Amino acid sequence: MEMHIVSMKDGLSPDSAAKQEDGYAVLGFFLNAKNDQDTSEAWTTLTSFLPNIKEVDQMVNVDQNISINGLIGDVDLSKYYRYMGSLTTPQCSEAVVWTLFHEPIPVNSTLIQMFPLMTSFVDIYRPTQDLNGRQVYTSASSVPSHSWCYEGHLCDYAPSNWSFLPEAKCGGEQQSPINIDTQSTTEDESLGAFTFLNFDDKHAIESITNTGHSVQCNINGSVEVSGGGLPHVYTVLQFHFHWGSVASDGSEHLLDSKRFPMEMHIVCIRKDLNRSEALAQSDGLAVLGFFIEAPQTSKSGSHSSSTSDSSGTTNPPTSSTSDMEAWTKLTNYLDQIQTVNSQVPFSDEISIDDVLGNVDRHSYFRYNGSLTTPQCNEAVVWTVFKESIKVNQNLMTKFPESTGYENIYRPQQEQYSRTILSTKVSAGSSLQVKSARLFYPLLVFVWALLY
Template sequence: MPLSFLPLFLCWGVFVDVSDASSDWCYTGCAHTPSHWSSISGSSCGGDRQSPIDIVTSRAVTDSSLHNFTLVNFSSSHVFKSLTNTGHTVKCILEENEVEVTGGGLNATYSTIQFHFHWGDADHHPGSEHTVDGHRYPMEMHIVSLKKGLSVEQATVDPEGIAVLGFFINATDDGETSQTWDDFTSYLMNITTKGSVVDVSHNISIADLIGDVDLTKFYRYMGSLTTPNCNEAVVWTVFQEPIKVPKNLMERFPEQTELFHVYRPTQHLNGRHVFASPAIPPAPSHAWCYDDHCDYSPEHWHLLPESHCDGERQSPINIKKDDAMEDKLLDDFTYTKFDDKHTMKYIINTGHTVKCVLKDGMVEVSGGGLGYVYSTLQFHFHWGSGSDDSVGSEHTVDSKRYPMEMHIVNMRKDLTLEQAKEAPNGLAVLGFFIEPADGHKSGGGGSEHHEESSTSHTDPWKTFTSYLSAIKNISSQVEVTEDISIDDLIGDVDRSMYYRYNGSLTTPSCNEAVVWTVFKEPIKVDKDLMKMFPHRAGYHNVYRPTQSLHSRKVYTTAASSAPGPMMLILLLACFCVFAI
């Protein structure tokens, strides 16, 4: 590398994948992972204007000033200078003062200096930094531009000193090829180690990489660099349409660099607004809620578009123990990786519940009379007000409501999610009541001996609820980094005893696609930890009222064939006679 270029190259390292000059941070495997970036000296990573974020399309406000961009030399095939492996990403350095960005609602002209990438791993776990309505794309490309006339130091302290264009990257259909991306990713084999650099000799342009993405459709918000020091100096543009790249070429990034999961989790919006360009059609706004603060409270859910909430197979229901019919086909479940302490991906505050999303394709449920193998997608919670005597389970047993309820949601493995929502048994939900571990029952109706057989599992629940402080804002999410399994949360609940009926999702659109399993024995959780759900999330009474059973039947597992207490006494008496 020419000495005259070295100082400039080091300055460029300050930007977004930034602080390559510092080895004190990482995505995984060191002391300063993303959840600890705020403790780095001089860091702004704990600020209120951090990036990336989850873009909730229904809340994006159309801004008529977000007109078309003017992109200077984006079509030039002579502006790529070199590719480097920074140890955090792959970055392409551009020729100095050749590429510019204006328009698009930006208040200045910006000089484009580099672009880089974020990805997951070679096993197809997604790795975009921004998400859209909770969806994470496989990769994301960031084109970084500096406000013209500012030095690096000036730009990082100017609220609009840096403009970043973010492009999602998605996989094309199998068999499709791209000569441009094949040529570009061919350089990765020459930068397999941190700090390695290779000159770009192919005639490739930025426009070639972007392809036919509609550049008039984008979102805009004020944010930060997504790596330390996370300077809050970025005007973010995130384009709606993804770049299409063949899957095998995308896989070259983690395979050649051996860098994995190089993305920061989404950050709190903290009152910021996300704007949409006029070319993006407004998202339909059909806000629903559990109380009366919106247009669609539970009694009006059936008025929502494409709603099934007025059907005759709705959930939750009141389970009458005496009416439940014994079904000997309701055998034991088989749980795959329920004991794995590394299946939880992230926890999110949806605005309606706290939901834990699991890693794709790891956890499964079968048996239990289901007839199919189901992939476990997520679990979430329903609760009441947070007072000592609060109740908030969705299902009730003999009209008794528990303080909380946990739902583990599973999808038939042979179906897509859309197909599963249309099939009468496309989804299987495991429902667990939750009550205080201190013996103060707020509900009833479960197993008559649950107080003796259920025990407290404070440590796993303390670990799980410790994440709630990080998701106080709606749409905020936090990556799960602690070792904790689903089995840890369920504890020693007797899973051989349960009720079964056919029902629906308990939130709009209330698709009647659910095989419900409601376990008789509750999970015991410390009362103070239970209170953290409403207190941290900031909303209360997140449960749907029970629905009419109509002509449906509720089934129950067969009575235990094990000897009861009286039979044991008789058997022991017999043993004593024979012993004599």
Template sequence: MHLSLLFLSLGALVKCADGSDWCYHGCEHTPKKWADIPDASCGEKRQSPINIVTGDVKTDHHLLNFTFVNFSSQHAIKSVINNGHTVKCILEADEVEVSGGGLNGTYSTLQFHFHWGSTEYHPGSEHMIDGHRYPMEMHIVSVKKGLSVQDATKDSEGIAALGFFINATDDGDMSGPWGELTSYLTNITGTEVDMNHTISIDDLIGNVNLTKFYRYMGSLTTPMCNEAVVWTLFQEPININKKLVQRFPMTTGLADVYRPQQPLNGRHVFASPATPLPPSHSWCYEEEPCEYKPAHWLNLPHSKCGGERQSPINIETRDTVSDVRLDAFNFTKFDDKHAIMHITNTGHSVKCVLKEDMVEVSGGGLGYVYSTLQFHFHWGSDESDGSEHKVDSKRYPMEMHIVNKRKDLTLEEALETPNGLAVLGFLIEAKNAQSSSSGHRETHPTSDMGAWEKLTSYISAIHNIGSEVNVTDAISIDDLLGDVNRAQYYRYNGSLTTPSCHEAVVWTVFKESVKFDQNLMTMFPAHAGYRNVYRPTQSLHNRRIYSTKSASSAPVAITLLLLLACLCAFSYNLHL
């Protein structure tokens, strides 16, 4: 085998162009920074891995059965190496091949390798199915015959990767093919060990049904992230004993060796005709045609929408509890006029995605520093208002959500942590209305109309669902919020307001509304193509809603506390 073939790998040891190593964690070029590697494609639009939402997958009748040559050979695996990023099994040259399965040609199989997590409670497959991450994933890497390695990385279909999910079971053979393979695991990197056992690829795959698979166009999942891969993910997992799964992190010293999921960016995922697909899992709001309307979101796969800490809610101001710990926020780079990277039509909202690791939020009683990821909007129609939260049963015309993730957590970890996300909710009204829906007269705009005019000018360019456009105008979040009082707000613990409704959100809803021109507000439903995109309010389930302490209410609050203390020896501090 030519030496260069050893380095064609989704898990190969690859040097960055500037001479430094990439890594999963613990060095300069972690996955978030792979896009900064010179000449790498890691920040492009056809990246892998992805989350496969089975309800959105379409059947492709051209995805017929594969032809596997020498997958049953018990002498095809030449050697095993820990390359510092994964464990890779190198195959004999020009012996193993794969074709069929909708592939455009025959591919020579070079090697297979693995991705894993750290413990049985922290799985490590790269791809996910409906948000579910398996303990491990095996990638079998092949190059199109007739292409050099270099040419294959430049061809959109130059590489075929077969992905197998690996499931950890409580039982299973400890001495079979997987037991033999794991005997070659070592924490010594860079040393290639000859394979002395007779193990075939088929032995490792076992009884997985190879006619059931998903297909999409993607990339290598390690730098240089070349967008040259035809991906096949088999639906059925390989089942092995969980003790064998644990040998990978424990023996190699490598943990969480997987790249986080990447945006689909309008790509389609297809399935072979043999793959059973569930009824459409596409969710929608009340007025849209689909099976999973808000009342049925709890029936979606892996849904948390039936929990008791759901959002949005109706904030009854008289029932809120004043909390002196709700202090001032610190907003970092909210004034940066180039922090907004692009704006996209998700099919459910208009979302503005921010540049990574630039904008931050802290203070405000949050207890952690949060990275700001994006902000998006909810709206109604000409006939009805569309904010998600209500205040004293009043629904506002629109609502803006600024979504932030704890800096010390990955997004996946944040979704499983009660305070992993912090969302800032700003209610929106029309500045030029003679009176608001609650009957009181509006007296002043709170926002920079020029900023809103710039932002809404992009909406007409994203009429198609899934489309996005780069933001080139100078617009900051501060420009959009204007002089809204950010010192006065409500606080409660809740959830995401869209499926899968993870109960991971510390909610802040600001008391004063953002106000801008009514004509600009109408551009959201007019150009996005849908209306009334809000979830109905959810039951509070005995949760407390806290409020910042205003100076005007202090004497009343003190009197009330003294009265309560006298009557029932009640301490306010007990409730937090």
């Protein structure tokens, strides 16, 4: 059997609800007949009225206490499927947001048999209909076991098995993420300044989505990036995040074998290509990667104190701060997207510039790699910035706490023969800061000698 709980959109009449695609919401529960199931009080009470409604259109008043919760019982309401559909009886109005719960309600078989016996109705169900391109979404806990997942999560395709996924490129020799050994990078003078078009647009973020693997902010198509040694102009599609747990770090890239608490990826596509074309080109996509950590932390490996080497600034200085108001507003959306594929409009005025803050965008590393999730297409020009975004710890912990996702990062991949390029020491780098600290006392000394 199947039970449908039918609800109508508040403020509508049945006629007007039938004309809107979301005019109705129906909760569907499968019923599983169990011979050894204890007779539920709620179901016993409900079925006791069946002998009194044997005639068509016959109605009786329910004069005993029956709650919907009593009928549902202990079914796990966190596991369900969602799709847009119709009423299953004429006029079959396509006006229903359907929710089907994964776990059936166990009901004693004797009580289930009373429905056909008392009503004389049998086979009262509509045949299945074609999906016709519609997508069926799942809640986080209902993701099928054959889907891919991160290390430590339950699925058939953990990162070590991603290469076995259909059409996956995850076993190639230009995979991401990698460890960036700053001593082995090569300075490249052609890696100059970027041109960031509409990164200051406070209306560019259209929506925020729970993808089932991360939190993703979707961009309206007006934001572009070029320069910085990129071979083409790229349109920003979205940005998303990777994190560990409340107690552990979870950036995807490593810097001198050190992992940061979080990492943000701004994903861009070549302006002259569509998605399928871009995935087939080694430079079809460009991803801007930013490490994220708490400000003024002394944690080992968090790179909060500035150092430098032959390739310029490698460890982020503590001076960089991001807009905490922007991050507060952004993380406030997390509680609204707790189910897989849930998406809400982004109504706050926040630009990508606000999220990045004053992080140094002139100092970065460059290499050719891949997407870090299946199908792992080796189509990415990677830019990993040397300076980290500083975000308050309580805001970072909202990501694992609100989504329930932990350790959502791909393990380090082999570099093989790839070269990692680095910008030269630039204004604002720690090397120049140190030089300035030496220069100013010298200037004062010279001034004292002259005057």
